[in-house]
Amino acid sequence: MIKNILNLGDAALYCDFGKDVNRETNTQVIRYFKSIQKENIVSINNLSPSYNKLIISFDLKKTNFKDLKKIIENLNITNEDNLKNKKIEVPVCCDENFALDIVRLEKKLNLKREKIYENFFSKEFFCYMTGFIAGMPFLGDLSENMRAKRLETPRVKVPKGSVALTEQFANIYTFESPGGWNVIGNSPLTIFDSSKETNPNLINPGDIVLFKEISKKQYENYNE
Amino acid sequence: MSKNYFQVIRAGINTTFQDEGRKNLYHVGIPFSGAMDKRNYLLSNKLVGNKINSPALEFAYQGPLLKYFGNKINIAITGEVNFKIKKKDIIIDGNCYQSLNLENGDEVDILSTNKSVYGYLAIGGQIDLKYQWSSCSTNTKAIIGANDGKKLENEQVINILKLNNQSVEKKLNYINTKIENIRIIKGTNFDYFSDKGKKIFLEKEFIVSKLTDRMGMRLEGPKIENVIDTNIKSEGLIKGVIQVPADGNPIVMLSDHGTIGGYPKIGVVISADYDKLVQLSPGSKIKFKQVDLSSAENLFKLYDLETQNLISQIE
Numbered sequence: 001m002i003k004n005i006l007n008l009g010d011a012a013l014y015c016d017f018g019k020d021v022n023r024e025t026n027t028q029v030i031r032y033f034k035s036i037q038k039e040n041i042v043s044i045n046n047l048s049p050s051y052n053k054l055i056i057s058f059d060l061k062k063t064n065f066k067d068l069k070k071i072i073e074n075l076n077i078t079n080e081d082n083l084k085n086k087k088i089e090v091p092v093c094c095d096e097n098f099a100l101d102i103v104r105l106e107k108k109l110n111l112k113r114e115k116i117y118e119n120f121f122s123k124e125f126f127c128y129m130t131g132f133i134a135g136m137p138f139l140g141d142l143s144e145n146m147r148a149k150r151l152e153t154p155r156v157k158v159p160k161g162s163v164a165l166t167e168q169f170a171n172i173y174t175f176e177s178p179g180g181w182n183v184i185g186n187s188p189l190t191i192f193d194s195s196k197e198t199n200p201n202l203i204n205p206g207d208i209v210l211f212k213e214i215s216k217k218q219y220e221n222y223n224e
Numbered sequence: 225m226s227k228n229y230f231q232v233i234r235a236g237i238n239t240t241f242q243d244e245g246r247k248n249l250y251h252v253g254i255p256f257s258g259a260m261d262k263r264n265y266l267l268s269n270k271l272v273g274n275k276i277n278s279p280a281l282e283f284a285y286q287g288p289l290l291k292y293f294g295n296k297i298n299i300a301i302t303g304e305v306n307f308k309i310k311k312k313d314i315i316i317d318g319n320c321y322q323s324l325n326l327e328n329g330d331e332v333d334i335l336s337t338n339k340s341v342y343g344y345l346a347i348g349g350q351i352d353l354k355y356q357w358s359s360c361s362t363n364t365k366a367i368i369g370a371n372d373g374k375k376l377e378n379e380q381v382i383n384i385l386k387l388n389n390q391s392v393e394k395k396l397n398y399i400n401t402k403i404e405n406i407r408i409i410k411g412t413n414f415d416y417f418s419d420k421g422k423k424i425f426l427e428k429e430f431i432v433s434k435l436t437d438r439m440g441m442r443l444e445g446p447k448i449e450n451v452i453d454t455n456i457k458s459e460g461l462i463k464g465v466i467q468v469p470a471d472g473n474p475i476v477m478l479s480d481h482g483t484i485g486g487y488p489k490i491g492v493v494i495s496a497d498y499d500k501l502v503q504l505s506p507g508s509k510i511k512f513k514q515v516d517l518s519s520a521e522n523l524f525k526l527y528d529l530e531t532q533n534l535i536s537q538i539e
Binding site: 006045049053064065130177194201 | 249
């Protein structure tokens with residue numbers, strides 16, 4: 001449930017679902033997000049669901065903080081399980097040329113790379129949110145022994161398709177972009193496709209992701 | 225190639241097609257985009273008799289040099305822009321907020337934006353552009369929108385599918401006012417900062433750095449000290465949010481911003497001041513002034529009324 005609604009600037013509602021980052025809280029956020037989406041409220045410009053927050057941006061010409069807050073507070077949020085979790089398999093090649101930070105990560109985590117990959121590929125991930133850059137999924141949760149901080153100095157360019165870790169999360173760089181996550185491999189799969197306007201993202205909040213290791217050869221011959 | 229077109233002789237530094245932007249895609253990771261200075265964008269369209277939300281060319285600092293081929297066409301430039309119209313025998317100094325006609329072979333040379341950043345060139349007619357999610361705004365990071373998601377390039381062509389009937393030259397008396405004071409509302413993490421840090425944020429001058437583009441504006445000045453945590457759990461962003469990362473230098477999110485961020489939000493620029501904010505060029509001074517929500521709402525009403533007034537003066 002929403003604990004508190006604040007204003008973020010003069011044209012957004014900042015809905016706080018509590019401090020914790022876990023699947024339960026995030027599932028609540030996604031439920032609200034989907035329910036509000038269904039209402040098609042014309043004054044709403046954008047919805048930004050994240051781990052434990054939902055930001056609702058609105059058109060200040062059509063409504064204001066007080067009025068929209070009232071509408072949101074009185075909405076009927078369905079409690080039924082409307083998160084149709086899709087299961088998605090994502091192929092990852094861990095060739096040395098792709099695993100840019102594996103050496104660093106071995107040191108940070110004090111784990112051999114075989115163990116890091118074993119942990120990573122045996123895990124089922126949950127998609128908490130998408131964004132930062134178009135389509136980038138924030139996937140959790142890595143076990144305690146797999147959690148590393150970001151790079152001290154972020155890379156100016158992380159290659160497209162990079163699969164990377166930080167703290168309890170994994171993500172996939174859908175474009176070449178600046179970034180500071182620890183890169184352990186690369187996926188040939190198209191995660192964001194702007195030609196699909198109704199659903200450009202392969203992975204959406206609430207989905208389950210499994211990573212599968214592929215060889216360099218399989219990577220090069222990969223055909224979607 | 226259509227009958228009426230512009231040849232791009234020089235593309236300019238950052239020239240893109242923009243309209244009002246695209247909505248309801250933050251959750252996918254796609255920002256609003258759209259014209260940075262909305263008022264000047266709307267006025268440019270009105271001056272050439274376009275629908276007010278038609279795509280226009282937005283340029284920054286140095287604009288494009290375009291040569292026109294075809295039947296008489298009406299164009300208008302808004303902002304604070306130095307430009308010239310080159311006709312067969314003469315070169316004319318251009319006036320902003322005044323539509324004019326181009327004939328076959330004429331050139332528009334947009335030299336620079338004067339002590340500002342963005343200017344707009346509206347073309348009286350329908351430009352041949354690709355729409356994605358009901359907007360043709362070019363987002364060069366996500367590679368979406370008009371021109372295959374890219375900036376304008378030298379040697380390319382801009383095709384005009386249909387010309388407007390308007391050939392009268394319209395004019396508006398308007399002066400862009402400059403402000404150094406940008407009004408803000410306290411952000412959701414305002415209390416992450418020390419009393420001294422808060423005081424610095426609200427009282428000291430900052431300088432707009434060179435690391436400023438359509439995504440964000442980085443500011444330099446006295447450091448704003450954080451006493452709680454230099455990171456927050458990643459969450460949504462909106463345009464106008466001022467984040468302060470660990471180095472203590474504020475960054476203001478602009479129209480092409482990343483949709484998720486993990487730095488504390490010290491403030492949010494009010495909607496009424498956004499057009500003025502984006503026009504502050506690197507090296508400009510900026511000072512933040514705190515207002516409450518109801519003042520921000522009233523200031524927006526005034527801003528909107530003034531914009532509507534200007535639009536109606538062009539009838």
